[in-house]
Amino acid sequence: MSEQRQRPIQEYEREPVPQEARLGLKSFVGQYAGEHVAGTELMIGPLFLAAGVSAFDFIVGLLVGNLLAVLSWTFFTAPIATRVRLTLYYHLEKICGRKLVAVYNTANGVMFTVLAGAMMTVSATALGVYFRFSMPGLTDTLPTGPGWVAAVLLTGALFSVVAAYGYRFVSRFANMAAPWMVLCFAGFGVIGFRQMGLESVGDFWRVASTVVWKGGDPMPGQVKFTFWHVMFFAWFCNMAWHIGMADLSLFRFARKSWYGLASAAGMYIGHFMAWIAASVLYAVQLHQDPGNTAVLPGPLAYRACGLAGLLCVVIAGWTTANPTLYRAGLAFQSLRPKSSRFKVTLLTGLVASVTAVFPVVTMKLLDFVALWGMILMPMGAVIFVDFWILPRLGLRGNFAEVSGRSINWAAGLAWACSMAICALLVLRGGVQIFFVSLPGWFVTSLLYLGLSWWMQKQTALAVARARLPEL
Amino acid sequence: MKRLAQLLSVLALAGTLLPPCLFFANRLSLPATQQFLLAAAALWFVSAPLWMEHKTGN
Numbered sequence A: 001m002s003e004q005r006q007r008p009i010q011e012y013e014r015e016p017v018p019q020e021a022r023l024g025l026k027s028f029v030g031q032y033a034g035e036h037v038a039g040t041e042l043m044i045g046p047l048f049l050a051a052g053v054s055a056f057d058f059i060v061g062l063l064v065g066n067l068l069a070v071l072s073w074t075f076f077t078a079p080i081a082t083r084v085r086l087t088l089y090y091h092l093e094k095i096c097g098r099k100l101v102a103v104y105n106t107a108n109g110v111m112f113t114v115l116a117g118a119m120m121t122v123s124a125t126a127l128g129v130y131f132r133f134s135m136p137g138l139t140d141t142l143p144t145g146p147g148w149v150a151a152v153l154l155t156g157a158l159f160s161v162v163a164a165y166g167y168r169f170v171s172r173f174a175n176m177a178a179p180w181m182v183l184c185f186a187g188f189g190v191i192g193f194r195q196m197g198l199e200s201v202g203d204f205w206r207v208a209s210t211v212v213w214k215g216g217d218p219m220p221g222q223v224k225f226t227f228w229h230v231m232f233f234a235w236f237c238n239m240a241w242h243i244g245m246a247d248l249s250l251f252r253f254a255r256k257s258w259y260g261l262a263s264a265a266g267m268y269i270g271h272f273m274a275w276i277a278a279s280v281l282y283a284v285q286l287h288q289d290p291g292n293t294a295v296l297p298g299p300l301a302y303r304a305c306g307l308a309g310l311l312c313v314v315i316a317g318w319t320t321a322n323p324t325l326y327r328a329g330l331a332f333q334s335l336r337p338k339s340s341r342f343k344v345t346l347l348t349g350l351v352a353s354v355t356a357v358f359p360v361v362t363m364k365l366l367d368f369v370a371l372w373g374m375i376l377m378p379m380g381a382v383i384f385v386d387f388w389i390l391p392r393l394g395l396r397g398n399f400a401e402v403s404g405r406s407i408n409w410a411a412g413l414a415w416a417c418s419m420a421i422c423a424l425l426v427l428r429g430g431v432q433i434f435f436v437s438l439p440g441w442f443v444t445s446l447l448y449l450g451l452s453w454w455m456q457k458q459t460a461l462a463v464a465r466a467r468l469p470e471l
Numbered sequence B: 001m002k003r004l005a006q007l008l009s010v011l012a013l014a015g016t017l018l019p020p021c022l023f024f025a026n027r028l029s030l031p032a033t034q035q036f037l038l039a040a041a042a043l044w045f046v047s048a049p050l051w052m053e054h055k056t057g058n
Helices: A023-033 A040-048 A057-083 A089-094 A098-131 A145-167 A167-195 A200-212 A227-236 A257-288 A299-332 A343-355 A365-393 A399-403 A409-427 A437-470 B002-024 B030-056
Strands: none
Touching: A023 A167, A023 A257, A023 A299, A040 A098, A040 A257, A040 A299, A040 A365, A040 A409, A057 A200, A057 A227, A057 A257, A057 A365, A089 A098, A089 A365, A089 A399, A089 A409, A098 A145, A098 A343, A098 A365, A098 A409, A145 A299, A145 A343, A167 A200, A167 A257, A167 A299, A167 B002, A167 B030, A200 A257, A227 A437, A257 A299, A299 A343, A299 B030, A365 A409, A365 A437, A399 A409, A399 A437, A409 A437, B002 B030
């Protein structure tokens, strides 16, 4: 953590990270462990249970899916990051051109805004424990009353003002809170399992498979989750970061590419332990009151850990909403660089607050996260092909930079067509959104390869024709 | 002072982990567990800034 904080103020936004600014393994372990124990884990864990998952499918699916995510960071993202050492945005600009990066930033900004909204929703549920206003149920899509609207807007406004004013303060606070939050999540799990009747570690599997994750039908409005759903969800829930290459910006500081393995700290603490703990809390609620299917992190945490649990919900939501809003603000600000970051972040926060009022995104968080991966993943495929494959076929990488174009249509069309094909597969082909990004990656790669070959051939022909009269 | 703050932080983390374990082992009631957790949280957020801020030079 200390090494990470010693990162120089110079962020090397448009140049490779030099030797002296590179960081050791510990920085990345701390970063991932802190970043992936977030407020949203308290929503995601229960939603697995609502999807009727069985204990084997859930636990083994998480183990395998998280392993695949770690391997994706290690073998997809980090090797390119440590060779090129540029931010995602600058790298994309070289490949795709300035205008296409602007489109990417818009998509990224929208997704970050909605995610920040989900985190506001999570924190607002903590207020509901005390003020006892009507909170949304699992199938609710619209606000449940003025109390809910006021709580969400108040939470959102506070988060937005802090994100606009004091990003660095909350960032430091988040790092400080991380060790406590991790143990608090562990406490949720231990208390939850005890409340479900687990009395000894040796009895774990019996309780897990017959009392907690019993399998069976999903709750109304939820998709039935099998091993494959869990595995693909765990693998792809951070797809925008690993296969989508967003973490190029992070790993460009890594001394070695195998530091990608540091992501295991985030995956197995945040996306394994924390999801299991949150899921158990929901199981306790269903066990005590089968009619209460609402997934509300505030009451769930309060029942297990009391006020400390509520504090954990608020802090987890706040500390993750803050950088998310900041990133969204930066993405939008990049479209109009002269605009004030303060105003853009504030405006983004207000939009996020409005989306947070509608519980549909939060209650469908699993689908939203899968959609996010599907939308941003194609740019990762473009970067992968551009870096590893094009040069081996005698084609030029970084085509926008080399040809001086503001838009590389090969990348743009590959992205758009891939999203259209994925959407078609989901809407008409019966493929669930949790799986579609895998074929989508291959579709984007092949399209980008083919279109790059065709475009570069046309460009070479045009150049040859232009030179012809000179001969 | 810094050493004391670090010691208190370690105690706070232990106080976050141990009560749930004692509740699991039927050695502590749930209300008592929750009170210990709240006290541990307060101790952490009072003690951690004292040495974490020093450590990072912020």
